[in-house]
Amino acid sequence: xxxxxxxxxxxxxxxxxxxxxxxxxxxxxxxxxxxxxxxxxxxxxxxxxxxxxxxxxxxxxxxxxxxxxxxxxxxxxxxxxxxxxxxxxxxxxxxxxxxxxxxxxxxxxxxxxxxxxxx
Amino acid sequence: xxxxxxxxxxxxxxxxxxxxxxxxxxxxxxxxxxxxxxxxxxxxxxxxxxxxxxxxxxxxxxxxxxxxxxxxxxxxxxxxxxxxxxxxxxxxxxxxxxxxxxxxxxxxxxxxxxxxxxxxxxxxxxxxxxxxxxxxxxxxxxxxxxxxxxxxxxxxxxxxxxxxxxxxxxxxxxxxxxxxxxxxxxxxxxxxxxxxxxxxxxx
Numbered sequence: 213x214x215x216x217x218x219x220x221x222x223x224x225x226x227x228x229x230x231x232x233x234x235x236x237x238x239x240x241x242x243x244x245x246x247x248x249x250x251x252x253x254x255x256x257x258x259x260x261x262x263x264x265x266x267x268x269x270x271x272x273x274x275x276x277x278x279x280x281x282x283x284x285x286x287x288x289x290x291x292x293x294x295x296x297x298x299x300x301x302x303x304x305x306x307x308x309x310x311x312x313x314x315x316x317x318x319x320x321x322x323x324x325x326x327x328x329x330x331x
Numbered sequence: 332x333x334x335x336x337x338x339x340x341x342x343x344x345x346x347x348x349x350x351x352x353x354x355x356x357x358x359x360x361x362x363x364x365x366x367x368x369x370x371x372x373x374x375x376x377x378x379x380x381x382x383x384x385x386x387x388x389x390x391x392x393x394x395x396x397x398x399x400x401x402x403x404x405x406x407x408x409x410x411x412x413x414x415x416x417x418x419x420x421x422x423x424x425x426x427x428x429x430x431x432x433x434x435x436x437x438x439x440x441x442x443x444x445x446x447x448x449x450x451x452x453x454x455x456x457x458x459x460x461x462x463x464x465x466x467x468x469x470x471x472x473x474x475x476x477x478x479x480x481x482x483x484x485x486x487x488x489x490x491x492x493x494x495x496x497x498x499x500x501x502x503x504x505x506x507x508x509x510x511x512x513x514x515x516x517x518x519x520x521x522x523x524x525x526x527x528x529x530x531x532x533x534x
Contacts, residue, residue: 240445240446241358241426241428241442241443242356242357242358242424242426242446243356244353244354244356244424246353271353271354273356273416273424273426275382275384275412275414275426275428276382276416278384278385279382279383279384279414280382282385284384284385284386285384285385285386286386302353304353304356314532317532318529318532318533320355320357320423321448321525321528321529321532322529323419323420323421323423324357324419324423324425324448324525325522325525325526325529326420327419327420327421327423327425328417328419328425328518328521328522328525329518329522330420331376331417331419331514331518
């Protein structure tokens with residue numbers, strides 16, 4: 213793993229000011245995050261800024277943001293929660309069977325099966 | 332097995348404002364013992380080079396300390412987890428998550444399996460015991476899983492029935508050979524799992 217100087221010098225939970233959960237829902241690892249086009253704001257911290265820059269360039273999952281920025285998942289979840297709370301990013305949660313009708317979930321599975329079969 | 336085709340992948344796509352439509356994400360968990368080939372399996376089919384993320388977690392452990400007293404302490408641990416991503420037609424993104432090896436990381440697994448289609452358990456027949464843990468985990472939670480016996484050198488060392496007996500899995504659990512390096516074999520393993528998950532839903 214590569215860390216930049218900043219990440220190595222700062223204890224992860226200092227970045228979240230000791231918080232392990234953000235006000236928003238516990239984000240799934242695969243939830244997709246993207247910057248809101250046209251919205252500019254001064255990020256609350258350099259790490260908020262790094263996340264914002266990354267997801268403004270491309271839509272990425274929570275877990276990809278964590279990997280690309282070498283920040284622990286728990287930290288990234290909290291910081292993305294902050295950004296979403298401030299209206300700077302949009303979070304799209306995945307296809308979760310718990311929040312879908314069985315019929316809708318089955319349709320998603322059909323599409324997955326068709327898609328993998330066609331690879 | 333034929334299932335009706337579906338063009339419904341992104342249900343919110345139709346009338347969502349521009350710029351707010353996102354791919355629909357789904358995930359499959361790849362489990363098995365340490366060094367069984369999980370990252371190789373993920374890399375054989377992923378669109379992106381497998382990435383690694385770290386989860387720093389605080390574990391609450393209660394044990395007996397050296398002086399014979401009961402200790403109750405929190406320890407911080409870091410777990411690395413590898414994952415990949417495959418874009419499928421219909422704006423679907425399939426994530427493949429490799430589970431951190433040991434059972435003391437089950438707190439991570441709970442996070443991983445939430446909403447997952449199911450799991451591919453990679454089996455190394457030289458170390459069958461390394462996947463007991465994963466099999467127990469998925470069976471007890473009724474999460475669909477398949478057993479993919481990884482043939483490292485292209486040679487099957489054990490008959491599939493021996494593996495099935497040794498792991499005492501239910502008769503309906505698919506058990507098959509795979510080669511984690513092969514895209515075609517990985518694809519078949521994923522097809523087997525998704526088919527099983529659909530059968531479970533339709534049962």
